[in-house]
Amino acid sequence: MADEITVLVNPAARGGRTLRLLDPVLQRLRASGRPVSVIVGTSAADALSRAREAVAAAPAALVAFGGDGLVHLAVQALAGTAVPLGIVPAGTGNDIAGALGIPRKDPLAAADVVTAGGLRTIDAARLGTGEWFAGVLACGFDSRVNERANGMTWPPGMAKYLVALARELRSFTPIPFRITLDGEAVEREAMLVAVANTRSYGAGMRVCPDARPDDGLLDVLVLGAMPKGEFLRTFPRVYLGGHTAHPAVTLRRARRVEIEALHGAGDVVAYADGERAGPVPLTCVVEPGALRVLVP
Known part of the structure; x- marks a missing residue:
């Protein structure tokens, strides 16, 4: 769906602070009136496969809910496409989010950026293996x-x-x-x-x-x-x-x-x-x- 927001969640997350923050973030995203779906793979490879399938359907955004490692995974699915990357920082470092001015310590404020923010086009780097990195x-x-x-x-x-x-x-x-x-x-x-x-x-x-x-x-x-x-x-x-x-x-x-x-x-x-x-x-x-x- 063109107006759907797809949220990618770290497949390694097992409870704790990260998943406790997920429900409030999903509620904030849904308050925008757009449909929201969630991807949680059984492994990093499965999560990437699911993310690529979601991006192929051209959603309004693919949102990485996690740290830089999850942003890295999302970039593998998004680089070179027209689908925007959203970031809701929920990791330890969140350096990529910080470099882009996305609130690193307020997930709800970051969710608001997803629904009301602007688009910025940035570079990415590609390795000889085909893998991308953004940071x-x-x-x-x-x-x-x-x-x-x-x-x-x-x-x-x-x-x-x-x-x-x-x-x-x-x-x-x-x-x-x-x-x-x-x-x-x-x-x-x-x-x-x-x-x-x-x-x-x-x-x-x-x-x-x-x-x-x-x-x-x-x-x-x-x-x-x-x-x-x-x-x-x-x-x-x-x-x-x-x-x-x-x-x-x-x-x-x-x-x-x-x-x-x-x-x-x-x-x-x-x-x-x-x-x-x-x-x-x-x-x-x-x-x-x-x-x-x-x-x-």
């Missing part, structure tokens, strides 16, 4: 922490990531990368490489604070090799964007970004929008105007 792709220290944390069963919650960070820091060494920007290659040892369509990831880490999602370019940050003590002093500055003046930081813009880990680096995996995108080498290409988003 930030990163590989290096932070992706190694993610890999380690995802393999742990204890402790629960954010404590798992803190333990993984401390363990990874003990063993981490700078990674030798070859990074090619619009055909221009440079080889450099780095702690972190980030490719950004929006400014932040990881619950507010402003890795590329000047990134704009509608300029037809990807912002690329390389944090060069440094001693661990210096890294510990520098890394927290990312939350305020204060790291960009550090001499080990390089910031560039490009339409096409190729990342390769050189011989001896071991396994290097990238994460996009907080989701595992797979090992390097990989290529990111910006696709201007690939997404339509409902914004304030």
